[in-house]
Amino acid sequence: MLAPPAPPLLEHLYPHDLVTYYRCPYEMELHRSHRTGVNPPPTPAVTPLDVVPLHRSPLFDPPVLRAQANEGRLDLFPTDRLVYLDEHEEGLPVLFAPENISIHPYVKTHGLTLTDAELGFSGRPDLIVGRSDGSLFPVEYKSTHLYVGYHEAHGRAFDVLQAIAECRLVHTALGVRPTHGIVLYGDVEGNGVREGWVDVPYGDAEERWLKVALAQIRADRTRAPVPAERNCSGCEPNAEGLCRYAAARFDRPHPGFDRVMHRPMAH
Numbered sequence: 001m002l003a004p005p006a007p008p009l010l011e012h013l014y015p016h017d018l019v020t021y022y023r024c025p026y027e028m029e030l031h032r033s034h035r036t037g038v039n040p041p042p043t044p045a046v047t048p049l050d051v052v053p054l055h056r057s058p059l060f061d062p063p064v065l066r067a068q069a070n071e072g073r074l075d076l077f078p079t080d081r082l083v084y085l086d087e088h089e090e091g092l093p094v095l096f097a098p099e100n101i102s103i104h105p106y107v108k109t110h111g112l113t114l115t116d117a118e119l120g121f122s123g124r125p126d127l128i129v130g131r132s133d134g135s136l137f138p139v140e141y142k143s144t145h146l147y148v149g150y151h152e153a154h155g156r157a158f159d160v161l162q163a164i165a166e167c168r169l170v171h172t173a174l175g176v177r178p179t180h181g182i183v184l185y186g187d188v189e190g191n192g193v194r195e196g197w198v199d200v201p202y203g204d205a206e207e208r209w210l211k212v213a214l215a216q217i218r219a220d221r222t223r224a225p226v227p228a229e230r231n232c233s234g235c236e237p238n239a240e241g242l243c244r245y246a247a248a249r250f251d252r253p254h255p256g257f258d259r260v261m262h263r264p265m266a267h
């Protein structure tokens with residue numbers, strides 16, 4: 001009797017791929033094909049030379065309506081514990097005293113990368129907080145103001161898709177399903193006065209969105225450019241002169257997503 005055929009290998013994806021694909025699929029391809037190092041290795045871009053640019057990314061919007069933006073300091077309790085810290089990220093806020101840090105055993109055995117074998121997906125949140133009831137939630141930090149970029153085309157969508165991705169990774173790697181993820185904003189120029197955070201619920205609808213989004217990215221073998229000033233002016237491959245479709249010069253990191261853009265590609 002013949003052995004059943006091996007399942008096809010999944011193209012491995014990262015939260016960074018979701019972010020860039022949601023802005024411009026070709027940007028994702030340029031990031032993946034020009035990254036250096038062996039983990040992960042660069043992958044050839046699939047975008048054909050005669051590709052027709054698009055007006056917007058084909059990725060459908062994440063469920064943003066339940067996300068809640070809050071001004072002020074993030075609510076933390078004396079019994080909360082820091083259970084995970086991406087020590088390779090610079091500039092993360094110090095939210096916990098040393099006695100309130102208790103790193104999860106997963107990190108000792110597996111390292112910092114949280115892996116979801118089922119979805120072929122992995123990444124690293126900035127922080128994970130544990131509550132006294134055993135619950136966990138990931139925190140993604142952005143060193144900018146809560147409302148920078150909010151009124152641009154994508155609004156809160158970038159916050160939401162990152163938080164959803166990190167909640168799923170916490171669930172699959174650490175075995176506890178978060179009910180929400182946090183995107184924490186800290187505007188250093190505001191001396192703490194203009195801090196804020198976005199609470200992103202994580203439920204069945206959000207998880208379903210993530211699964212379909214990853215499948216949609218993998219199924220897209222065109223990964224077309226979306227040339228628009230709002231995308232191209234903050235596109236890192238554009239800063240390096242890699243894109244012939246650019247609609248604007250690179251002039252700054254994309255508002256609110258500077259740390260995403262400059263995150264090591266191993267995420």
Ligand code: SF4
Pocket residue numbers: 023024026027030225226227228231232235236237238243244245246247
């Ligand atoms: S420069 Fe514009 S069109 Fe080119 S990859 Fe970047 S965002 Fe896409």
